Amino acid sequence: MAGGMPKRLPTVSDVAALAGVSRQTVSNVLNSPAVVREGTRERVHTAIAELGYRPHTSARRLRTQRAATIAVRLDPVGGGISGAVLDRFLHALAERGEERGLTVMLYTAVDPDDEIRQFRRLVDAAAVDAFVLASTYHGDPRTEWLIEHDQAFVTFGRPWGIPDLTDPKHFWVDVDGRHGVREATEQLLARGARSVGFLGWPAGSGTGDERRAGWAEALRDAGFDDARSAALSIVAEEGVASGREAARALLEREPHLDALVTASDTLALGALIATGGRVPVVGFDNTPVAEAIGFSSIDQRVDEVAVAALDLLDAVGRAQSAGPSGHRLIEPRVVMRESGPLLGLLR
């Protein structure tokens, strides 16, 4: 309705005038309150409140040469069922970032080269002062570029090349999948399971290997010998169908299997279909699908990951040693679902 004037936003000078002080004092009240005398500070605060003043984002960014923005790449479709993880991570990042005055902006890219082109664009335009990468691999050209060009970044997912792992320039946060899977396996054993199988990805993906290792550790501690363990483990590519096939094969080989841990909710869903829900299955990622169907899963706790990532980033920003070291391992949480609404009904 109103329509009227475009209603110019109040500036620091307007506040200053109203409070009877100078621009700089207003600025100080906001950025280094300690330096302003109590009475003045209060007067300025009421003026700010009265006018509904807020610092002009771009003006501040121009002067301070900080974009206060972190860029995150949004994947094309968030591959398969497990896509929601990035979603939740983004949400956490946006929420936690805002608490620290950071804006999260999105970019897209079709391949690593394209992504580097984006880096260049954003960096050259001073549009961003840090990047969050959602996963990296050994010899990743993206991290190489970022390091080469002195750009702040954190990866969600540890770098899997041995040398990179300790590279002080590479900051990362990751979820300790090994620990999570181990704990899930232990819980299954503790509640009476006699043989717990594992359905995971082919060797070579660092993440998958870690998850399998966690399961293997739990079995070893429970007294299983290596031959027995080997028989209880099977491999499948990510995908519901291939998970179903593999689970079926494993069950044929090991009819007495009474629980199954998997490397992802996608595989878990396949396994559930194969077993008709008769065998408890634990997935990984705790996706909405796991919740809807009602099977157990290991939650990555992306909220913690986001907080850790931001912590690392502003450590980088201040060029101070990022706490103990340049990375953080978050412990996932096992979410056991006793009897999902649909588990028994799948058969």
Next chain:
Amino acid sequence: MAGGMPKRLPTVSDVAALAGVSRQTVSNVLNSPAVVREGTRERVHTAIAELGYRPHTSARRLRTQRAATIAVRLDPVGGGISGAVLDRFLHALAERGEERGLTVMLYTAVDPDDEIRQFRRLVDAAAVDAFVLASTYHGDPRTEWLIEHDQAFVTFGRPWGIPDLTDPKHFWVDVDGRHGVREATEQLLARGARSVGFLGWPAGSGTGDERRAGWAEALRDAGFDDARSAALSIVAEEGVASGREAARALLEREPHLDALVTASDTLALGALIATGGRVPVVGFDNTPVAEAIGFSSIDQRVDEVAVAALDLLDAVGRAQSAGPSGHRLIEPRVVMRESGPLLGLLR
């Protein structure tokens, strides 16, 4: 490695100096090339390329008073299985926005009031010049606030209150669910289905009512009388379990049902479980789950939605009448999956 100087980014003056022209000419080359003589323009372009110059985002924003940024709220978890829709919409928005020099930033909010607080924060800080809302309802305080404060915005999802629908200040894009469902139903009938059921949400949600209406239209056109139609329709709350229950009840009542259209992939999954995959089911949203399991679904074509939303936004920006009217209806695409990898195996 490099380490060295912080390497100041080149400015418009650096380019000007190198090309032997003034600042403003460089600016003109970028913003109104027509006004610069051909030869000069070329010289400036090579200088730009040589230095790898790009306009400083914040400086430009400060001067032009445009943030070139649109804000989108990221939902807490993206409810259930269908969450991926927002995900894909965001991706499309980011990608298409970038083509037009727009940045997509995220914000979060726990409820409408909180969201309005965010509006205020972003608007007062001149951090954003338009909002995209992912759905609205009748008397939505958010759209009221935005209109009241002359803020540009578009909603994905038409406003369901009658008066709002034609409000020239409310710009919206929506997917014509009625049309999509109708088309899917027709396709099923065309390939020989004799009775096609509908599993949808309780009346009252505009979106759900539209979808049901599309199915009803198709049946009517095919010569079904209203009593027959009514018997083929059933209602369920969103959720895999309730979908399964409802589908089961419907099948008991109508054993000869040979196809089922549903209001969401979540309901579709429930129906598939109930029928053991024996009855073809069409979902809505074409989520990754539909693709993974292999059942048919209606795709919202979020990419088109994103483009339309951006078109409307810059129509608003230029205060020119937004094409035919302030809204766009996108036709969804029916994705028929003949024999999903898992369909027959669910039983």
Next chain:
DNA sequence: GAAGCTTATTTGATCGTTCAAATCTTGCAA
């Protein structure tokens, strides 16, 4: 009560760009 110090506040310059107005070129008719 004036010198000397600390604390509080103000002034002028600057970040990098674009706007508005001024100046310089060019082309062409008189």
Next chain:
DNA sequence: TTGCAAGATTTGAACGATCAAATAAGCTTC
């Protein structure tokens, strides 16, 4: 040649904030 409009380019100012240096105010101390 001169005049003069149209076109091309340049100059000065401004966007709104913060930095750095300068000034003013408040407290001690002798």
